Amino acid sequence: MLNARIKLRHLQAFLEVARQRSFARAAERLAITQPGISKAIRELEENLGAALFERTPQGVALTQAGLTLLRHAGPAMRALEEGVAAVGDTHRGDRWLRVGALSTVESQLLPEAIRSWHAEPDGQNDVGVNVVTGSSAFLLSRLRRGELDLVVGRMTEAREISDLAFEHLYYEPLMLSVRSGHPLAGIAPLEAERLGDFPWVLPPPQTTLRQQVDSFCVRHSLTLMSQRLETLSLPVSRRYTLESDAIWVAPEEAIAEDLAAGRLCRLAIDLEAQGGSVGLCFNASMEASLAREAFCEVLREVSARRGFGSAT
Secondary structure, three states: OOOOOOOHHHHHHHHHHHHHOOHHHHHHHHOOOHHHHHHHHHHHHHHHOOOOEEEEOOEEEEOHHHHHHHHHHHHHHHHHHHHHHHHHHOOOOOOEEEEEEOHHHOOOHHHHHHHHHHHOOOOHHHOEEEEEEOOHHHHHHHHHOOOOOEEEEEOOOOHHHOOOEEEEEEEEOEEEEEEOOOOOOOOOOOOHHHHHHOOEEEOOOOOHHHHHHHHHHHHOOOOOOOOEEEOOOHHHHHHHHHOOOOEEEEEHHHHHHHHHHOOEEEOOOOOOOOOEEEEEEEOOOOOOOHHHHHHHHHHHHHHHHHOOOEOO
Protein backbone atom coordinates (compact mmCIF):
# COMPACT_ATOMS: atom_id res chain seq x y z
CA MET A 1 0.00 0.00 0.00
CA LEU A 2 1.25 3.48 -0.86
CA ASN A 3 2.47 5.49 2.11
CA ALA A 4 -0.37 7.90 2.88
CA ARG A 5 2.16 10.66 3.56
CA ILE A 6 3.38 10.55 -0.04
CA LYS A 7 1.24 12.97 -2.03
CA LEU A 8 0.81 13.55 -5.73
CA ARG A 9 2.71 16.84 -5.42
CA HIS A 10 5.74 14.95 -4.07
CA LEU A 11 5.85 12.70 -7.13
CA GLN A 12 5.24 15.56 -9.53
CA ALA A 13 8.13 17.48 -7.99
CA PHE A 14 10.38 14.41 -8.11
CA LEU A 15 9.64 13.68 -11.77
CA GLU A 16 10.18 17.28 -12.85
CA VAL A 17 13.52 17.56 -11.03
CA ALA A 18 14.56 14.24 -12.59
CA ARG A 19 13.55 15.56 -16.00
CA GLN A 20 15.20 18.98 -15.69
CA ARG A 21 18.24 17.89 -13.62
CA SER A 22 17.77 21.18 -11.77
CA PHE A 23 15.66 22.32 -8.80
CA ALA A 24 15.45 25.87 -10.21
CA ARG A 25 14.23 24.80 -13.68
CA ALA A 26 11.82 22.29 -12.17
CA ALA A 27 10.36 24.96 -9.90
CA GLU A 28 9.92 27.26 -12.90
CA ARG A 29 8.17 24.54 -14.93
CA LEU A 30 5.80 23.74 -12.05
CA ALA A 31 5.21 27.44 -11.28
CA ILE A 32 6.26 27.13 -7.64
CA THR A 33 9.15 28.58 -5.65
CA GLN A 34 12.50 26.81 -5.43
CA PRO A 35 12.19 26.48 -1.63
CA GLY A 36 8.80 24.89 -2.25
CA ILE A 37 10.13 22.23 -4.57
CA SER A 38 13.13 21.62 -2.30
CA LYS A 39 10.70 21.05 0.59
CA ALA A 40 8.64 18.59 -1.48
CA ILE A 41 11.74 16.56 -2.37
CA ARG A 42 12.98 16.64 1.22
CA GLU A 43 9.60 15.37 2.50
CA LEU A 44 9.58 12.60 -0.12
CA GLU A 45 13.11 11.52 0.82
CA GLU A 46 12.15 11.48 4.51
CA ASN A 47 9.08 9.36 3.81
CA LEU A 48 11.11 6.92 1.72
CA GLY A 49 14.14 6.93 3.99
CA ALA A 50 16.52 7.40 1.07
CA ALA A 51 18.28 10.21 -0.79
CA LEU A 52 16.93 10.58 -4.33
CA PHE A 53 19.32 13.18 -5.75
CA GLU A 54 22.96 14.14 -5.42
CA ARG A 55 24.54 17.40 -6.51
CA THR A 56 27.01 17.43 -9.41
CA PRO A 57 28.88 20.21 -11.26
CA GLN A 58 26.20 19.97 -13.98
CA GLY A 59 23.26 20.21 -11.57
CA VAL A 60 21.66 17.27 -9.76
CA ALA A 61 21.77 13.57 -10.61
CA LEU A 62 19.61 10.66 -9.53
CA THR A 63 20.96 8.29 -6.92
CA GLN A 64 20.35 4.55 -7.27
CA ALA A 65 17.25 4.96 -5.11
CA GLY A 66 16.14 7.80 -7.35
CA LEU A 67 16.60 5.67 -10.47
CA THR A 68 14.53 2.90 -8.90
CA LEU A 69 11.71 5.30 -8.04
CA LEU A 70 11.85 6.89 -11.50
CA ARG A 71 11.49 3.53 -13.22
CA HIS A 72 8.16 2.98 -11.46
CA ALA A 73 6.85 6.47 -10.70
CA GLY A 74 7.25 7.75 -14.27
CA PRO A 75 5.01 5.11 -15.92
CA ALA A 76 2.56 5.23 -12.99
CA MET A 77 2.15 8.99 -13.27
CA ARG A 78 1.83 8.76 -17.02
CA ALA A 79 -0.84 6.07 -16.66
CA LEU A 80 -2.76 8.33 -14.27
CA GLU A 81 -2.51 11.25 -16.71
CA GLU A 82 -3.72 9.01 -19.53
CA GLY A 83 -6.63 7.82 -17.44
CA VAL A 84 -7.73 11.39 -16.75
CA ALA A 85 -7.25 12.33 -20.41
CA ALA A 86 -9.13 9.24 -21.59
CA VAL A 87 -12.26 10.39 -19.76
CA GLY A 88 -12.30 13.53 -21.89
CA ASP A 89 -11.24 11.69 -25.02
CA THR A 90 -14.07 9.17 -24.83
CA HIS A 91 -16.47 11.53 -26.54
CA ARG A 92 -14.01 12.36 -29.32
CA GLY A 93 -12.46 8.92 -29.77
CA ASP A 94 -8.92 10.36 -29.53
CA ARG A 95 -6.18 7.73 -29.20
CA TRP A 96 -2.46 8.18 -29.58
CA LEU A 97 0.63 6.00 -29.82
CA ARG A 98 3.85 7.72 -28.75
CA VAL A 99 6.91 6.46 -30.62
CA GLY A 100 10.54 7.47 -30.17
CA ALA A 101 12.48 7.19 -33.45
CA LEU A 102 16.23 7.14 -33.93
CA SER A 103 17.77 8.27 -37.22
CA THR A 104 18.40 4.66 -38.24
CA VAL A 105 14.67 4.11 -38.88
CA GLU A 106 13.41 7.56 -39.90
CA SER A 107 13.80 7.16 -43.66
CA GLN A 108 12.11 3.85 -44.46
CA LEU A 109 11.13 1.46 -41.69
CA LEU A 110 9.05 3.76 -39.52
CA PRO A 111 7.20 5.67 -42.29
CA GLU A 112 6.32 2.40 -44.05
CA ALA A 113 5.18 0.80 -40.81
CA ILE A 114 2.90 3.74 -40.01
CA ARG A 115 1.40 3.63 -43.51
CA SER A 116 0.79 -0.11 -43.24
CA TRP A 117 -0.66 0.19 -39.76
CA HIS A 118 -3.14 2.91 -40.70
CA ALA A 119 -4.14 0.97 -43.81
CA GLU A 120 -5.19 -2.12 -41.85
CA PRO A 121 -8.98 -2.63 -41.60
CA ASP A 122 -8.92 -3.54 -37.89
CA GLY A 123 -9.65 -0.17 -36.33
CA GLN A 124 -6.05 1.01 -36.01
CA ASN A 125 -6.58 3.78 -38.55
CA ASP A 126 -8.26 5.85 -35.83
CA VAL A 127 -5.12 5.85 -33.67
CA GLY A 128 -2.81 8.81 -34.14
CA VAL A 129 0.96 8.38 -34.03
CA ASN A 130 3.11 10.94 -32.28
CA VAL A 131 6.76 10.51 -33.34
CA VAL A 132 9.56 12.03 -31.27
CA THR A 133 13.12 12.09 -32.64
CA GLY A 134 16.44 12.63 -30.93
CA SER A 135 19.42 10.84 -29.44
CA SER A 136 19.09 7.44 -27.79
CA ALA A 137 19.84 8.95 -24.36
CA PHE A 138 17.01 11.48 -24.77
CA LEU A 139 14.45 8.99 -26.08
CA LEU A 140 15.26 6.21 -23.63
CA SER A 141 15.01 8.60 -20.69
CA ARG A 142 11.52 9.57 -21.89
CA LEU A 143 10.62 5.90 -22.30
CA ARG A 144 11.80 5.20 -18.76
CA ARG A 145 9.59 8.01 -17.44
CA GLY A 146 6.57 6.60 -19.27
CA GLU A 147 6.39 9.49 -21.74
CA LEU A 148 6.80 7.17 -24.76
CA ASP A 149 5.21 3.81 -25.54
CA LEU A 150 8.27 2.46 -27.35
CA VAL A 151 11.52 3.51 -29.00
CA VAL A 152 12.59 2.15 -32.40
CA GLY A 153 16.12 2.18 -33.79
CA ARG A 154 19.69 1.12 -33.25
CA MET A 155 20.41 1.44 -29.55
CA THR A 156 21.99 -1.72 -28.13
CA GLU A 157 25.23 0.16 -27.42
CA ALA A 158 23.39 2.77 -25.34
CA ARG A 159 24.18 2.74 -21.62
CA GLU A 160 20.64 3.89 -20.87
CA ILE A 161 19.11 0.65 -22.19
CA SER A 162 20.30 -1.50 -19.28
CA ASP A 163 16.99 -1.65 -17.36
CA LEU A 164 14.70 -1.64 -20.41
CA ALA A 165 13.48 -4.51 -22.60
CA PHE A 166 14.90 -4.74 -26.14
CA GLU A 167 13.73 -6.87 -29.08
CA HIS A 168 16.11 -7.29 -32.02
CA LEU A 169 14.76 -6.85 -35.57
CA TYR A 170 17.81 -6.67 -37.84
CA TYR A 171 21.37 -5.40 -38.16
CA GLU A 172 21.95 -1.98 -39.69
CA PRO A 173 25.47 -0.97 -40.78
CA LEU A 174 26.84 2.55 -40.74
CA MET A 175 28.33 3.53 -44.08
CA LEU A 176 30.68 6.19 -45.41
CA SER A 177 29.20 7.90 -48.46
CA VAL A 178 30.05 10.87 -50.69
CA ARG A 179 28.42 12.67 -53.59
CA SER A 180 28.75 11.34 -57.10
CA GLY A 181 31.98 12.66 -58.63
CA HIS A 182 33.74 13.04 -55.28
CA PRO A 183 37.56 12.62 -55.45
CA LEU A 184 37.33 9.42 -53.38
CA ALA A 185 34.38 7.88 -55.26
CA GLY A 186 35.26 4.64 -57.02
CA ILE A 187 38.70 4.22 -55.42
CA ALA A 188 39.19 0.63 -54.27
CA PRO A 189 40.84 -0.30 -52.09
CA LEU A 190 40.64 2.98 -50.22
CA GLU A 191 43.26 3.79 -47.60
CA ALA A 192 41.82 5.15 -44.36
CA GLU A 193 44.45 7.89 -44.12
CA ARG A 194 42.93 9.62 -47.17
CA LEU A 195 39.67 10.17 -45.28
CA GLY A 196 41.30 12.82 -43.11
CA ASP A 197 41.71 15.16 -46.09
CA PHE A 198 37.98 15.92 -46.31
CA PRO A 199 35.30 17.34 -43.99
CA TRP A 200 32.97 14.84 -42.32
CA VAL A 201 29.27 14.78 -41.51
CA LEU A 202 28.85 12.68 -38.39
CA PRO A 203 26.67 12.13 -35.31
CA PRO A 204 27.27 14.45 -32.33
CA PRO A 205 29.52 13.43 -29.43
CA GLN A 206 28.00 11.30 -26.65
CA THR A 207 25.75 9.42 -29.08
CA THR A 208 25.93 5.67 -29.69
CA LEU A 209 26.57 6.15 -33.41
CA ARG A 210 29.43 8.53 -32.68
CA GLN A 211 31.05 5.85 -30.54
CA GLN A 212 31.39 3.68 -33.64
CA VAL A 213 32.99 6.55 -35.57
CA ASP A 214 35.45 7.25 -32.77
CA SER A 215 36.35 3.57 -32.59
CA PHE A 216 36.99 3.51 -36.35
CA CYS A 217 39.27 6.54 -36.09
CA VAL A 218 41.24 4.98 -33.24
CA ARG A 219 41.68 1.70 -35.14
CA HIS A 220 43.04 3.52 -38.19
CA SER A 221 44.96 6.28 -36.32
CA LEU A 222 42.78 8.77 -38.19
CA THR A 223 42.49 12.41 -37.15
CA LEU A 224 39.50 14.25 -38.58
CA MET A 225 39.84 17.82 -39.77
CA SER A 226 38.15 20.50 -37.66
CA GLN A 227 35.85 21.41 -40.57
CA ARG A 228 33.01 19.01 -39.92
CA LEU A 229 29.26 18.98 -39.42
CA GLU A 230 27.86 17.23 -36.33
CA THR A 231 24.13 16.54 -36.45
CA LEU A 232 21.46 13.85 -36.23
CA SER A 233 19.36 15.60 -38.88
CA LEU A 234 19.19 13.46 -42.01
CA PRO A 235 17.92 16.26 -44.31
CA VAL A 236 20.71 18.64 -43.24
CA SER A 237 23.35 15.88 -43.57
CA ARG A 238 22.12 14.82 -46.99
CA ARG A 239 21.98 18.30 -48.51
CA TYR A 240 25.40 19.26 -47.14
CA THR A 241 26.93 16.05 -48.51
CA LEU A 242 25.39 16.41 -51.96
CA GLU A 243 26.69 19.98 -52.28
CA SER A 244 30.20 19.56 -50.84
CA ASP A 245 33.18 17.18 -50.65
CA ALA A 246 32.10 15.96 -47.21
CA ILE A 247 32.13 12.32 -46.16
CA TRP A 248 28.81 11.34 -44.56
CA VAL A 249 28.54 8.74 -41.79
CA ALA A 250 25.00 7.43 -42.22
CA PRO A 251 22.89 4.32 -41.60
CA GLU A 252 22.29 2.26 -44.72
CA GLU A 253 18.55 2.98 -44.66
CA ALA A 254 19.12 6.74 -44.85
CA ILE A 255 21.17 6.65 -48.06
CA ALA A 256 19.69 3.64 -49.89
CA GLU A 257 17.57 5.67 -52.33
CA ASP A 258 20.40 8.09 -53.17
CA LEU A 259 22.79 5.18 -53.71
CA ALA A 260 20.32 3.51 -56.08
CA ALA A 261 19.80 6.78 -57.97
CA GLY A 262 23.53 7.42 -58.27
CA ARG A 263 23.43 10.66 -56.32
CA LEU A 264 25.63 9.21 -53.56
CA CYS A 265 28.45 6.67 -53.68
CA ARG A 266 29.49 4.32 -50.91
CA LEU A 267 33.18 4.49 -50.13
CA ALA A 268 35.13 1.24 -50.43
CA ILE A 269 35.99 0.98 -46.74
CA ASP A 270 33.91 -0.49 -43.92
CA LEU A 271 33.24 1.62 -40.87
CA GLU A 272 32.21 -1.42 -38.83
CA ALA A 273 32.17 -5.18 -39.34
CA GLN A 274 28.49 -6.14 -38.89
CA GLY A 275 26.47 -3.14 -37.91
CA GLY A 276 24.33 -2.45 -34.89
CA SER A 277 21.17 -4.17 -33.75
CA VAL A 278 18.04 -2.24 -34.70
CA GLY A 279 14.98 -3.12 -32.70
CA LEU A 280 12.16 -2.19 -30.36
CA CYS A 281 12.69 -0.96 -26.82
CA PHE A 282 10.00 -1.07 -24.11
CA ASN A 283 9.60 -0.08 -20.50
CA ALA A 284 8.68 -3.42 -18.90
CA SER A 285 7.00 -1.67 -15.97
CA MET A 286 4.41 -0.15 -18.33
CA GLU A 287 1.34 -2.18 -19.22
CA ALA A 288 1.34 -2.92 -22.94
CA SER A 289 -1.57 -1.39 -24.83
CA LEU A 290 -3.32 -3.15 -27.69
CA ALA A 291 -2.26 -0.31 -30.00
CA ARG A 292 1.40 -0.73 -29.08
CA GLU A 293 1.30 -4.48 -29.58
CA ALA A 294 -0.42 -4.13 -32.95
CA PHE A 295 2.06 -1.51 -34.14
CA CYS A 296 5.04 -3.61 -33.04
CA GLU A 297 3.71 -6.53 -35.04
CA VAL A 298 3.53 -4.29 -38.11
CA LEU A 299 7.14 -3.21 -37.50
CA ARG A 300 8.18 -6.88 -37.39
CA GLU A 301 6.29 -7.65 -40.60
CA VAL A 302 7.72 -4.67 -42.48
CA SER A 303 11.24 -5.54 -41.35
CA ALA A 304 10.86 -9.11 -42.59
CA ARG A 305 9.13 -8.13 -45.83
CA ARG A 306 11.64 -5.48 -46.82
CA GLY A 307 14.67 -7.48 -45.69
CA PHE A 308 16.15 -4.52 -43.81
CA GLY A 309 19.77 -5.06 -42.81
CA SER A 310 21.14 -8.59 -42.42
CA ALA A 311 19.14 -11.66 -41.66
CA THR A 312 18.16 -11.95 -38.01
